[in-house]
Amino acid sequence: MIFEDPVMASRFLTLMTLTFHIIYATIGVGIPLFIIIAHWLGIRKNDEHYIYMARRWSRGYLVTVAVGVVTGTIIGLQLSLLWPRFMELAGQIIALPLFMETFAFFFEAIFLGIYAYTWDRFDNQKKHFLLLIPVAIGGGMSAFFITIVNSFMNAPAGFDLVNGELVNANPIAAMFNPAMPTKVFHVVVSSYMTAAFVLASIAAYRLLKGSRHSYHKKALYLTMKIGLIFAIATAINGDFSGKYLAAYQPEKLAAAEWHFETDDYAPLLMYGILDEDQEVKYAIKVPYMLSILGFGNPAAEVIGLNDFPEEETPPLIVHYFFDSMVTIGSFMIILALIYWIGIKRGWTFVKSRIYRWLIVLGGPLSILAIEFGWWMAEVGRQPWILRGIMTVEEAATTSDYVNVMIILFALLYLILGVGTVVVLRRIFKNNPVEKELKAVEQGDDQA
Amino acid sequence: MSLEILGIAVLWTFLFGYVIIGSIDYGAGFFNAYSIITGKQHILSKIIQQYLSPVWEITNVFFVFFFVGIVGFFPQTAYYIGTIFLIPGSIGLILLAIRGSYYAFETYSSKGHKGYAFMYGLTGLLIPASLSTVLAISEGGFVYLEEGNPVLDYWELFTSPVSWSIVALSIVAVLYISSVFLTWYANQTGDEDATNLMRKYALIWAVPLIITAVGIVYELSFHNTEHYNRLTDLWWMFGLSFILWALTVWLLWKKRNYGTAVWLLFGQFALAFYGYGISHYPYLLYPHLTIYEGFTNQAMAISLVIVFILGLALLVPSLYLVLKLFLFDKDYVQGKKNKG
Numbered sequence: 001m002i003f004e005d006p007v008m009a010s011r012f013l014t015l016m017t018l019t020f021h022i023i024y025a026t027i028g029v030g031i032p033l034f035i036i037i038a039h040w041l042g043i044r045k046n047d048e049h050y051i052y053m054a055r056r057w058s059r060g061y062l063v064t065v066a067v068g069v070v071t072g073t074i075i076g077l078q079l080s081l082l083w084p085r086f087m088e089l090a091g092q093i094i095a096l097p098l099f100m101e102t103f104a105f106f107f108e109a110i111f112l113g114i115y116a117y118t119w120d121r122f123d124n125q126k127k128h129f130l131l132l133i134p135v136a137i138g139g140g141m142s143a144f145f146i147t148i149v150n151s152f153m154n155a156p157a158g159f160d161l162v163n164g165e166l167v168n169a170n171p172i173a174a175m176f177n178p179a180m181p182t183k184v185f186h187v188v189v190s191s192y193m194t195a196a197f198v199l200a201s202i203a204a205y206r207l208l209k210g211s212r213h214s215y216h217k218k219a220l221y222l223t224m225k226i227g228l229i230f231a232i233a234t235a236i237n238g239d240f241s242g243k244y245l246a247a248y249q250p251e252k253l254a255a256a257e258w259h260f261e262t263d264d265y266a267p268l269l270m271y272g273i274l275d276e277d278q279e280v281k282y283a284i285k286v287p288y289m290l291s292i293l294g295f296g297n298p299a300a301e302v303i304g305l306n307d308f309p310e311e312e313t314p315p316l317i318v319h320y321f322f323d324s325m326v327t328i329g330s331f332m333i334i335l336a337l338i339y340w341i342g343i344k345r346g347w348t349f350v351k352s353r354i355y356r357w358l359i360v361l362g363g364p365l366s367i368l369a370i371e372f373g374w375w376m377a378e379v380g381r382q383p384w385i386l387r388g389i390m391t392v393e394e395a396a397t398t399s400d401y402v403n404v405m406i407i408l409f410a411l412l413y414l415i416l417g418v419g420t421v422v423v424l425r426r427i428f429k430n431n432p433v434e435k436e437l438k439a440v441e442q443g444d445d446q447a
Numbered sequence: 448m449s450l451e452i453l454g455i456a457v458l459w460t461f462l463f464g465y466v467i468i469g470s471i472d473y474g475a476g477f478f479n480a481y482s483i484i485t486g487k488q489h490i491l492s493k494i495i496q497q498y499l500s501p502v503w504e505i506t507n508v509f510f511v512f513f514f515v516g517i518v519g520f521f522p523q524t525a526y527y528i529g530t531i532f533l534i535p536g537s538i539g540l541i542l543l544a545i546r547g548s549y550y551a552f553e554t555y556s557s558k559g560h561k562g563y564a565f566m567y568g569l570t571g572l573l574i575p576a577s578l579s580t581v582l583a584i585s586e587g588g589f590v591y592l593e594e595g596n597p598v599l600d601y602w603e604l605f606t607s608p609v610s611w612s613i614v615a616l617s618i619v620a621v622l623y624i625s626s627v628f629l630t631w632y633a634n635q636t637g638d639e640d641a642t643n644l645m646r647k648y649a650l651i652w653a654v655p656l657i658i659t660a661v662g663i664v665y666e667l668s669f670h671n672t673e674h675y676n677r678l679t680d681l682w683w684m685f686g687l688s689f690i691l692w693a694l695t696v697w698l699l700w701k702k703r704n705y706g707t708a709v710w711l712l713f714g715q716f717a718l719a720f721y722g723y724g725i726s727h728y729p730y731l732l733y734p735h736l737t738i739y740e741g742f743t744n745q746a747m748a749i750s751l752v753i754v755f756i757l758g759l760a761l762l763v764p765s766l767y768l769v770l771k772l773f774l775f776d777k778d779y780v781q782g783k784k785n786k787g
Contacts, residue, residue: 063551065551066504066547066550067547070547070548073507073547074540074543074544076511079525081533082533084525084526087529090522092744095515095519095522095747095751096747096750099516100758102512102515103754103761103762105508105511106765107761107765109505110504110765110768111765112504113502114772117773121772397533398596398598399530399531399534402533408541412545415545416548419548420552
């Protein structure tokens with residue numbers, strides 16, 4: 001991809017870096033919770049399987065964290081390299097959460113290092129378990145703070161601009177901006193949801209590949225159950241996000257829903273395509289639903305895109321992102337719910353090959369949903385980098401060499417992506433659970 | 448002390464932390480690769496891996512701290528340095544990424560890949576070189592304004608003896624710091640061969656270190672006279688630094704008190720590093736940006752300082768725990784307790 005203009009080139013490079021980074025970041029935030037749960041269950045039930053689960057997950061987790069750290073460092077510095085004007089302004093008002101994020105990350109890094117290298121150094125598993133708490137807190141907090149930075153970009157607050165000069169800076173008010181609660185909650189719970197379904201996907205895959213070990217069955221049941229809880233939480237929060245958008249970023253909601261005319265009793269459009277004349281075709285219309293989504297009231301008026309100046313409306317492609325994200329989310333809730341009920345009631349089809357393949361699919365799909373969600377959130381606030389204050393055009397670097405950097409970074413991400421897959425396979429494929437657990441096997445029930 | 452000075456002192460301290468632990472890390476990677484080429488892998492690789500694996504992420508965080516901190520305290524640097532640093536910064540990032548992924552791809556998966564180990568060693572020299580160009584740039588003379596936007600004059604930068612002497616010092620310093628530290632560490636593990644080898648490297652790099660350091664001062668006397676004069680005003684700091692260097696080398700030569708040698712090394716670099724930093728005052732980017740022009744608003748500065756103090760209260764005990772577990776635990780260091 002070669003761009004004439006440094007603005008487009010900077011946008012593309014940022015998109016590329018973030019798209020790659022959030023895969024690792026999401027896993028990085030989500031997985032520690034499951035390591036904690038497994039380790040804790042292992043101690044409480046005195047079941048070696050769960051301890052091994054924690055151990056194996058943390059081994060894979062270290063690899064993804066390493067790449068996450070690397071790509072996170074890249075995006076951290078790229079913000080200044082590609083968007084110098086933005087960081088100059090934002091640095092005066094949003095540096096606090098950015099700074100706190102590095103502390104949270106430091107905290108996580110320290111204890112993760114200790115946890116990973118001290119499996120044999122504590123006689124008491126409980127002491128070793130305690131090290132995980134700061135890891136999970138650090139991971140959660142860094143998601144919390146960095147999402148605050150992003151929500152500030154969507155809903156700048158905590159300062160006044162007088163003749164282009166920033167005055168009355170209030171860093172705390174900037175952090176607690178209107179977009180913060182829904183965004184932070186959505187990011188954190190969807191990370192837990194994604195991590196759950198990724199782990200479930202691995203367990204289901206091992207079972208499909210002929211392993212009949214109860215380790216995988218325990219892992220599958222555990223992750224699907226917790227995944228279900230977080231998937232439902234994500235969906236509920238999605239509803240709050242809709243209400244936030246209607247109140248504070250109506251142009252994003254209108255673009256996501258292809259809602260052109262301001263109207264009450266507004267319907268929700270699902271799927272469909274947009275032809276050259278901006279006419280919506282083949283869409284499923286759910287009456288009143290957009291008014292309900294936006295305001296919780298079927299009669300509410302929803303502002304249409306036509307009421308915004310054309311240069312301030314986001315690209316209409318975000319509709320596809322929105323639909324894909326919601327569809328995957330709903331699919332995962334149904335899949336996990338049926339699985340959970342099925343196990344409770346003894347339905348055999350949830351153990352069938354086809355159902356397990358669907359679970360395998362669930363992991364990559366959830367990651368895809370994360371990508372769609374971020375693309376919708378970020379592309380949906382075009383043309384702004386700071387909504388209502390600074391456009392991406394004003395913020396981008398004036399340097400001419402961004403194109404070359406795109407090629408270099410694309411190569412790097414390719415190497416890192418392929419490397420992750422190769423290394424994870426090498427770690428786990430040659431060390432199946434059966435082999436590792438043999439030593440501690442005590443007449444296991446092949447449940 | 449004004450908030451500006453406090454801010455830059457905090458950042459300079461983080462940068463110092465990064466320079467020291469980063470150097471150990473970079474140099475270790477280089478010596479690791481070098482030992483593979485020269486067939487001495489069996490002597491060095493084990494102690495290097497044992498030291499590096501648990502701490503590499505922490506090293507990286509010091510770097511992140513510095514650049515997030517500087518944007519926080521001095522937002523205008525994001526604009527100036529961000530605009531002109533695109534290429535050296537991006538190259539540095541890519542090298543850092545290769546390096547970081549080495550841990551993920553090699554250390555955690557037990558099976559070594561020679562090509563990757565070489566890349567890893569090479570980045571140990573290239574990263575300090577690419578990142579240290581920012582120090583050259585901040586000396587002034589390489590940046591001009593075009594339509595109000597700063598532009599970096601690459602030709603000027605690449606042909607300047609100042610930038611090359613800074614690059615040379617950064618590389619030599621990495622090798623020296625790392626070899627002194629690893630001499631001590633290898634000695635702790637009781638590994639005599641590794642100790643002797645690292646001691647040899649430390650002695651080899653000791654003299655070039657002083658030569659390159661003097662070279663920078665000499666080049667600066669032409670390039671930036673103002674800075675040169677401020678440097679010479681602080682001659683006593685550099686003098687003390689030199690004495691500490693001499694003591695370190697003497698201890699290494701006499702093969703004793705390696706622990707003291709490491710502390711002297713830290714002292715030597717601290718004096719030189721802060722001496723250089725103080726003499727740079729008040730400029731961040733000579734002559735375009737001073738710490739007073741670029742400073743953030745009062746409210747942000749105060750909240751950053753508060754968070755910084757709270758953060759340290761959290762970090763210092765945690766770092767102490769890491770040191771206690773991985774550096775000062777005799778059983779771990781001697782390899783009796785292994786990684787998981």
